[in-house]
Amino acid sequence: EVQLVESGGGLVQPGRSLRLSCAASRFTFDDYAMHWVRQAPGKGLEWVSGISWNSGIIGYADSVKGRFTISRDNAKNSLYLQMNSLRAEDMALYYCVKDMGRFGVTLDVWGQGTTVTVSS
Amino acid sequence: QSALTQPASVSGSPGQSITISCTGASSDVGTYDLVSWYQQHPGKAPKLIIYEVTKRPSGVSDPFSGSKSGNTASLTISGLQAEDEAYYYCCSYAGSNTWVFGGGTKLTVL
Numbered sequence: 001e002v003q004l005v006e007s008g009g010g011l012v013q014p015g016r017s018l019r020l021s022c023a024a025s026r027f028t029f030d031d032y033a034m035h036w037v038r039q040a041p042g043k044g045l046e047w048v049s050g051i052s053w054n055s056g057i058i059g060y061a062d063s064v065k066g067r068f069t070i071s072r073d074n075a076k077n078s079l080y081l082q083m084n085s086l087r088a089e090d091m092a093l094y095y096c097v098k099d100m101g102r103f104g105v106t107l108d109v110w111g112q113g114t115t116v117t118v119s120s
Numbered sequence: 121q122s123a124l125t126q127p128a129s130v131s132g133s134p135g136q137s138i139t140i141s142c143t144g145a146s147s148d149v150g151t152y153d154l155v156s157w158y159q160q161h162p163g164k165a166p167k168l169i170i171y172e173v174t175k176r177p178s179g180v181s182d183p184f185s186g187s188k189s190g191n192t193a194s195l196t197i198s199g200l201q202a203e204d205e206a207y208y209y210c211c212s213y214a215g216s217n218t219w220v221f222g223g224g225t226k227l228t229v230l
Contacts, residue, residue: 035219044123044224045158045166045209050217059217062121095165104217106156106172110165 002027004096004111011117012086020114022079022096030054030074033099035107036081038092038116048094049081053102064090083116091118124149124210124222131228132200140225142193142210148220150191154213157186157195160224161206170195197227205229 008020020036035050049060049070058070069082079096093113100106125143132138142149142157149155155173158166168177170186173193183198193212197204210222 037221044207045160045211045221047211047219047221050219057217059219061218100171104213104219105154106168107158107211107219108168108171108177110167112165 002098002109004098004109006094006096006111006114009094009114009116011119013120014087014118016086017082017084018086018116020081020083020094020096020116022111024077024079024096024098027098029072029077031102033057033102033104034072034079035097035099035104036070036079037095037097037107037110038090039095039113040089040092043092046092047107050099050104051079052104057103059104086116086118088118091116121214121218121220124212124220126208126210126222126225128223129226129228131230133230134200134202136200137196137198138200138227140195140197140208140210140227142195142212142222144191144193144212144220146191148212148214149188149193151215152213153188155186155188155193156211157184158209158211159206160209166209200229202229 003025036048095113096111097107098109157170160166214220
């Protein structure tokens, strides 16, 4: 069974940075695109960013473009999200999500998430 | 990147059928057959129940079905059961390597 384990969340002050990680296992990581999706407390799902299997295609939501950077290390079976200039509205549970294809097709399997709290 | 529009809540009695709509635009739902639906129980991660408009992943039961007409996609749940009570989200590819979710619908089984 696919396993996705997020880490790196925590409490951070507005304007500071945080790097999230996702450790993937029990599937061939470099065969699939990956995504980050977030959910603010009591709110709905918001797609944040996605990356193709070979990092050749990357997309961002307008709300994070220019501040967040997605990356992956296929040798380490890991996905990352570098978050800079954090704002109160970035506070959420961040999910790592596996896609069904090498390029974005369908967000398939979800991790349990890591919580980011932005507060002074 | 505007969120897809879903009703905030729907309800039905056990055994009944309900349909949840998901309205987007010609730039997302209307153009791409990459609409998916997710079920989320409180405190849990979302679970994929429909992908590519009408397809069910292995392990997802028959009562869940999807369709699309124009800019609106729909999820139908037949034969409601108590365990179907959850939040449901639609999602669509929106072009330029971006994706968009609906605001979510809370399903209450009466």
